[in-house]
Amino acid sequence: MTVPLIQMENAQLHYKIGNAISAMMGLPATVKAVDGVNLTLNKGESVGLLGESGCGKTSMGRILVRLEEITGGSAQFDGQEIKDLSGDALQAFRSRSQMIFQNPFDAVNPRYSIRKTLEEPLANARIAQEEWQGRIVDVLELVGLGDPTQFLERFPHQLSGGQLQRVVMARALILKPEFVVADEPVSMLDVSVRAGVLNVFRDVRDRLGLTAIYISHDLALVRYVCDRTIVMYLGRIMEDGPTEDIVHAPLHPYSQALVAAVPTPHVDQSHDPLPIGGGAPDPRNPPSGCVFRDRCPRAQARCAEEIPLPRPIGTRRVACHFAEE
Amino acid sequence: MAETLLSIRDLSIAYEVGSKDVVAVSGASFDVPQGTIVGLVGESGCGKTTMARALTRVIADNARIDGGAMQFDGQDLAALSERDMNALRWRDISFIPQSAMNSLDPVYRVEYQIIEVLRDRGGMRKAQARARAVELFEMVGIDPGRLRDFPHQFSGGMRQRAAIALALALNPKLVVADEPVTALDVIIQRQILDQLRGLQRELGLSVIMVTHDISVVAYICDRTVVMYAGKVVENCDTATLLNEPLHPYSMGLKNAFPDLQSAGTGVLTPIAGSPPDLIDPPKGCRFAARCPFATDLCRNTEPALTEAAPDHHVACHRASEAAVLRETAKDPATWGAVT
Numbered sequence: 001m002t003v004p005l006i007q008m009e010n011a012q013l014h015y016k017i018g019n020a021i022s023a024m025m026g027l028p029a030t031v032k033a034v035d036g037v038n039l040t041l042n043k044g045e046s047v048g049l050l051g052e053s054g055c056g057k058t059s060m061g062r063i064l065v066r067l068e069e070i071t072g073g074s075a076q077f078d079g080q081e082i083k084d085l086s087g088d089a090l091q092a093f094r095s096r097s098q099m100i101f102q103n104p105f106d107a108v109n110p111r112y113s114i115r116k117t118l119e120e121p122l123a124n125a126r127i128a129q130e131e132w133q134g135r136i137v138d139v140l141e142l143v144g145l146g147d148p149t150q151f152l153e154r155f156p157h158q159l160s161g162g163q164l165q166r167v168v169m170a171r172a173l174i175l176k177p178e179f180v181v182a183d184e185p186v187s188m189l190d191v192s193v194r195a196g197v198l199n200v201f202r203d204v205r206d207r208l209g210l211t212a213i214y215i216s217h218d219l220a221l222v223r224y225v226c227d228r229t230i231v232m233y234l235g236r237i238m239e240d241g242p243t244e245d246i247v248h249a250p251l252h253p254y255s256q257a258l259v260a261a262v263p264t265p266h267v268d269q270s271h272d273p274l275p276i277g278g279g280a281p282d283p284r285n286p287p288s289g290c291v292f293r294d295r296c297p298r299a300q301a302r303c304a305e306e307i308p309l310p311r312p313i314g315t316r317r318v319a320c321h322f323a324e325e
Numbered sequence: 326m327a328e329t330l331l332s333i334r335d336l337s338i339a340y341e342v343g344s345k346d347v348v349a350v351s352g353a354s355f356d357v358p359q360g361t362i363v364g365l366v367g368e369s370g371c372g373k374t375t376m377a378r379a380l381t382r383v384i385a386d387n388a389r390i391d392g393g394a395m396q397f398d399g400q401d402l403a404a405l406s407e408r409d410m411n412a413l414r415w416r417d418i419s420f421i422p423q424s425a426m427n428s429l430d431p432v433y434r435v436e437y438q439i440i441e442v443l444r445d446r447g448g449m450r451k452a453q454a455r456a457r458a459v460e461l462f463e464m465v466g467i468d469p470g471r472l473r474d475f476p477h478q479f480s481g482g483m484r485q486r487a488a489i490a491l492a493l494a495l496n497p498k499l500v501v502a503d504e505p506v507t508a509l510d511v512i513i514q515r516q517i518l519d520q521l522r523g524l525q526r527e528l529g530l531s532v533i534m535v536t537h538d539i540s541v542v543a544y545i546c547d548r549t550v551v552m553y554a555g556k557v558v559e560n561c562d563t564a565t566l567l568n569e570p571l572h573p574y575s576m577g578l579k580n581a582f583p584d585l586q587s588a589g590t591g592v593l594t595p596i597a598g599s600p601p602d603l604i605d606p607p608k609g610c611r612f613a614a615r616c617p618f619a620t621d622l623c624r625n626t627e628p629a630l631t632e633a634a635p636d637h638h639v640a641c642h643r644a645s646e647a648a649v650l651r652e653t654a655k656d657p658a659t660w661g662a663v664t
Binding site: 160196223224247258259269279 | 368369480481482483510511512513514515516518519522537538539540541543544563564567568577578579580581582583584585586590592593594595596597599
C-alpha cells in the first residue's frame with residue numbers, strides 16, 4: 001500500500017529581485033527558482049534530484065523542510081500544507097522532516113561540542129532530558145561513530161570531514177524524522193571517505209524506512225543512493241523515472257546530455273562531443289515555451305510556443321514534446 | 326617515448342607551522358613527457374596542489390623548497406633566481422587556477438587583464454595584443470565581443486575558459502592546471518575538458534592536471550601520478566593505473582568511486598581512516614595504517630619508489646604480489662577489516 005507523504009502541485013518559488021528602478025526599466029522582477037512542479041513522494045520512497053547549479057533542486061529541498069515558503073501552488077507534507085503550519089503543528093513538522101546540509105564544516109557551530117550539537121535539537125523539540133543520553137548514544141551508533149564516548153566531548157575541528165558529516169547526519173536523525181532531505185552531503189568530502197558516508201546514508205534510510213530526497217549534480221552518486229531520479233532544469237522537472245532507466249536510456253534531451261557528460265573511471269569511455277552546447281541561460285530571462293529549447297538539438301517551432309508539461313511515457317514522466325522520437 | 330619536458334627528482338616542500346615543519350611534499354619524483362597530459366591525483370592534503378604551485382614557484386610565504394630538483398627544458402626550476410623564474414612564467418610555464426573568479430581581477434575588464442599579460446610578459450604592442458586577445462577568445466570558444474566584460478559578467482564556465490585563454494596567451498610549453506573543472510557543473514566540465522584536450526593536441530602542449538577525481542583522469546590524462554600524504558606512491562600510464570594498479574591505495578580509490586558505466590550500482594567501499602598527520606608522519610609506509618595488506622615491514626620501513634614494471638613506478642613493499650592483492654581488494658570485506 002503506497003501512502004503519499006509529500007505532494008506538490010504546481011508548486012512555485014519565485015524570488016523577487018531588482019528594485020523600483022529596474023522595474024521601470026522593464027527588467028524582470030522575479031527569478032523562478034521552482035516553477036510549476038508536481039511531485040508525489042510515497043512513504044518510504046527516496047528520490048534523487050539531479051541538475052546543474054541554479055536548476056532549483058536545493059530550493060525544492062528547502063521548501064519541503066520549510067526553510068523556504070512556496071509563493072504559489074501547493075506543497076503538502078502528510079496531507080498538511082507546509083507553509084500554513086504554525087504552533088504545535090509546525091513544531092511537530094520540524095521533528096518529522098530534517099535536512100542534511102552540504103558542507104559539514106558550515107553546518108555545525110564550531111564552539112559546540114558534539115554532545116551539545118546533538119543536544120540542541122532535543123532541547124528545541126522539548127524531549128525529556130532523561131532520554132537525551134540514550135538517544136545520543138543510539139544515533140551515533142546508527143551513523144557508524146561506534147564509540148560515542150570517543151566523540152561526545154570533542155569539537156568539530158577535531159573531527160575529519162567524514163566524521164563530521166556523520167555528526168551532521170546524526171543531528172538530523174536524532175528527532176527520529178520520517179523525511180530527510182540530503183543536499184549534496186558528500187560533495188565536500190574526499191573520494192576515499194565519500195563511500196563510507198553514502199553507505200551509512202543508504203543503510204540508515206533502509207533501516208528506519210525513511211522517505212528521502214537526495215540532491216546532487218552527480219548522476220553516479222544519485223544512482224548509488226536512489227531508485228528514482230528527477231532531472232530538473234531552470235526550476236522545472238524535465239524527466240522523472242526509475243534511475244536505471246534514465247541512466248541507460250534517458251528520454252529528455254537534457255537528461256541525455258547529462259548522462260553523456262558524466263566521466264567514468266575507464267580509459268575507453270566515449271569522447272564524442274556532447275549533443276548540447278553552452279551553459280544554462282540567465283534564470284531571470286528564461287526562453288519562452290520550453291526552458292531548455294535554446295540549447296536543445298531537437299527544438300522546433302512548437303517548443304517556443306508551448307511549455308511541455310511532464311507527461312507519462314512508460315515508467316516515466318517526461319517534459320518534452322518530442323520525447324517519443 | 327616522447328622527450329621529457331619536466332623531470333622532478335626527490336622534491337621536498339615544507340611549510341613552517343609554528344616551530345615545526347610540515348613536509349607537504351616529500352621526496353617526490355616523476356617525469357612529464359613532451360606533449361602529454363599528466364594527472365596528479367590524491368585526497369586533500371596529499372601535496373598535489375603544493376607540488377603544482379611549486380612548479381611556478383608561487384608558493385605560500387611560509388613554504389620553502391627543501392631539496393630536490395625540477396629540471397625543465399635544461400634548467401632547474403628549484404634553483405633559478407626569482408628574476409629568471411619570472412621570465413619563464415606565462416611564457417614557458419603557465420597556471421590555470423581552480424577558481425577562475427579568484428584569479429581574474431574583479432575591477433578590470435577581462436580584455437585589459439589579457440592584454441596586460443601579452444604586453445608585459447610577451448612584449449607585444451597594444452594593437453598586436455588586442456588581436457591576440459580576440460584570437461585567444463575564439464580559440465577557447467567565447468565570443469570576442471565579451472572581451473570588454475568584467476569578470477562578474479561571465480558565467481563560471483566562461484571564467485574558466487578565460488583563465489585557459491590567459492594561460493595559453495604566450496604559447497607556453499607547460500600548463501599547470503589546479504582542479505580546473507572541480508567547481509563546474511558536469512556539462513560545462515565536459516566542455517572545458519574537451520576544449521583543453523583539443524588545444525593540448527593542437528598546440529602540442531604538456532599539461533599537469535591536478536585533480537581528486539579519477540574519472541577526470543580517466544577521461545583526459547595520458548599518465549597519472551598518485552600522491553598520498555606528500556609522497557608519490559604510483560606513476561604510470563592511466564590505462565595501467567585503472568586496470569592494473571600496483572599500489573593498494575590506487576586499488577582502494579577505484580573501489581570508492583561510483584561508475585556510471587557499470588551494469589549495476591554495486592557497492593562502494595570506503596578506505597577507512599584518514600591520512601597521517603604530516604607534522605609527525607609514521608616511520609614506515611604512510612598508507613600502512615589504512616592498508617588492508619600492511620605487514621610489519623610496511624609499518625617499520627618506508628618503501629622506496631621503484632620501477633616495478635616497465636614505465637610503472639610504485640612505492641609498495643608488496644608490489645610483486647599486486648595481481649593477487651588486486652583480486653582481494655575487490656572484496657569490500659577486505660577494507661572493512663582495517664581498524
